[in-house]
Amino acid sequence: MTISAEPPQEMDVSEAAPVSTYGPRSWGGGWLSQHLGTAIVLGFFGYIFGHWLGNYIAGGYVYVQGSGQNSTADFLALLFMVLGWLGGIGALNYPLAKLIGRDAKEDPEYPGWSRYFRYTLDHKVVGVQYIVGVLLFFFTGGLLAMAIRTELLNPTVHVFNAGTYIKIVSEHGTIMMMMASSIVVGPLGNYFVPLMIGARRMAYPRIEAFSFWIFTAGYFVIFSALPFGGFPTGWTGYAPLQTQAGPGMISYLFGFAVISIGMMAAGFNIAVTIINYRAPGMTWSRVPVFVWSIIATAALLTLASPVLFAAGLFGILDKTVLTAFYVTEHGGSSYLWENLFWFFGHPEVYIMALPGFGIVGEIIPVFCRKPLFAYRVAAAGMIGVALLSFFVWQHHIFQSGINPDMRPLFMLTTELISIPTGFIFLVGLGTLYKAKIRLEVPMLFCLAVYFNFLIGGVSGVFLSDVPVNVTVHGGFFVLSHFHYTIMGGIVFAFMAGLYFWLPKITGRTLNKKLSLWHFWMMFIFFNLTFFPMFIIGLLGQPRRVFTYAKGLQGLNDFSSVSAFLLGASFLIFVANLVYSLYINPQKAPANPWDSLGLEWQTATPIPVYNFERIPVIMTDPYHYSEEGAPPLADFGEEPLVPASSSTGAGVAPEE
């Protein structure tokens, strides 16, 4: 038995149960204590207070004379709304109490449903909160996408006016990008990383809960743009237009700043957890490939988000106190925003791709009954992608008038990044080779990720080539490309992860027939929606237009109808959840897929502190078949789990 390090968890057992050590709040428990309701109420009053304060301190300081618009009031309103929200949910209790030198009094963990609406420190509760949160984000963004496709049904008959359409497009992009940056790290990362590395909790449970609640605050901030008249800039928010835009722009800038705080918090917490909270024996060569992808993503979140935060802050300063960071006429530069934004924006692209690679790498061996092919190459690929992603951002602005000799350099780095991305394909294809493939629903989604992401990746090579970029930049080709990588990649991977892990999370089996309907509808109509957009783009349709050439109506209509059916596939998904979890719940076995992963070796439902004893890891979780291979982990007094037998794998230490 090899033990690489002393378990940090065993050294401070009291730390492992941080919440129960605090007494109940003095002003009562139950629904009088802090929860979602108090957060909404305090957020509301915070908004009113901030708006009053802004008008009080900067009443005569309007952005455009005679408009009555006071950006300071708009910004402070949102700032105090977020502070009120965080205070209302209870995120500030601990730091504030510590600041004034008192012992923090926090609510005890609430059992049952109530804890999902509270500032809860259990990473599994936060994971479930994140699942609901990102799905809400995703469905609102999806409804906006339906609106976009409705408008594009006809080039001359308009459902929305041009202004409304631009607002919808901008809101769709912003919501979806912010959702996608957390779609896997938030729900599945928070839920499963501690389980996979044999930890009883996250390193910083408060920061983890904070990251979720500020993420939801960001949702409200970004959505507040709509009642303020929206913003016309798209999710990229390019600067002179940003400076020109109305109060909705404050929501965009501040929303990004708020969410980037959440991203930094989430990334920092997860990175520290993975580095320091691995169970004894969980060496870097035994870390599940999903955890590799999450730590690479966490590094990107931590390092890239501050740039977005700064960029948003500059924009807010430009609009409130009339600095000129982005105002070319007054010595600023619109290129500053473009560079800052994309310096965040490109790592962001891989924040949205890497966890998907991790999920497919994790799931495919389970359904191939085979070890993961080229594990080290997979890990190297993820780290390589993460590193290179900081050196490619200018490919977004090839035609913007940047220094021209930068273009070959960024073309080179951009094309280089397809090498580590290709590793992920090597891993998948190598694992499929001579496997015993089970086409369960999660496996179907994984194969779909390979199918879709290949199109996304190959079209990316076209975009990275500067001469071809002249043809395709700023058109529907780009649009299709990044929907193939983001939706075709990470959303499909997220669905694979949900179908794979929901039985563990909920203890319920999802209805297979409905799941298959969901998969096939989503897969077919996703491709039918977005593949025609490559052609539409090549034929010259720019992005974000409410009208287009008459000859392109056929393709646009085809794409729109497919998009409606793609949207409908998610109704099946929701119906499946409702049916399988509430209407006709079927108990799921503890390890329905016969996975060797450590997360499956626990009982269902997972105990609050995950493992009765910290397991001692003895091998990586992909040894499906080697004769004489050591068991996965030593759980202490319980009999060892035989790694080579599929029947023993589901035995939890408690049972």
Added chain:
Amino acid sequence: MARAKLSDQGRNHLRRFFFGWIIVSVVLDVLFWILVGPHIPPGRMTSTAKADQFDFNILALIALPVLIGVWGFLGYSLVHWRSTREGVPDPVGGPSAAGNHRAELSWIVITSVTVLALAVFGTIALIVGQGSGGGEGPNPIWTPPGSAKAETAALEGKGTWLPNSNQVLPIQVIAQQWKFTYRYPTFGNFETSQLVLPDNTNIAFNVTSLDVIHSFWAYQLEVKADANPLVNNVAYTKTEQLGQFVVRCSELCGLWHGAMFNYGKVVSQADFMAWAQATESKDAANTKFLPPFAWTYVPDANGAAGGYYPDGNLTPYSPVETYGSKQPSS
């Protein structure tokens, strides 16, 4: 014995897949090159359109085998290695489950070589294509011969262009919310909303904006350059065919971004000369009120370029009142 048999099978699988892949790839590549390639946008109206179409097709020839290889392997493995048994199949053991360093290494080498070759190819195409029609910023480094001279002359107000002279024709593209106007510095700086170009001529597009970022996308000409306020973004192409083309804004610029397009045409050099001289003299009365020709224009306090209106826009904009005889030096 069983082990030897397995690895034989393995070799067969790979060999069979490999030859199938080669054949299908070659067939599809040839079909693509003959049937699809010539129709790939944006056509062949200019030198950059031609070159970028060629580039696109080369990339497609490489992309097709990649797509076929990966999808083919996915399909092949589903056909051959799908477990038909109900329930959980036995784990895969033995050499089939082992790693293969040779496969890993060759994958890495092949993808790296391909990618580096593509980067070299793209760089050469970019340089040979004189920027490939993309915006090169205010200090372009890959330029057609004679462009620096023509541009300098244009700025000094001494620019000329004559048919059959093989001169570079500088044209200024001024984008604003939500239209494009074109200024011809070699013909008395007149401004028009219709872009007319002479055939068989190197054109230098000097793209700038008066307000927000736009992008000048002359689709059939294969020219795309962002229009930034206070920046002169230069892009080159050479016209090679007569015909109409469409100009669209391809960078979101606000409310009417979708409606920001107009049309232009490439005409013979003699026709162009006639049109330009006629327009110059016809518009001379208006042209004198325009600000003097410059690569960029500063929006001034009187709102000449959609700038700031201090009196709440009560005074309508008037070039005469704003400039008098001379633009303030700003």
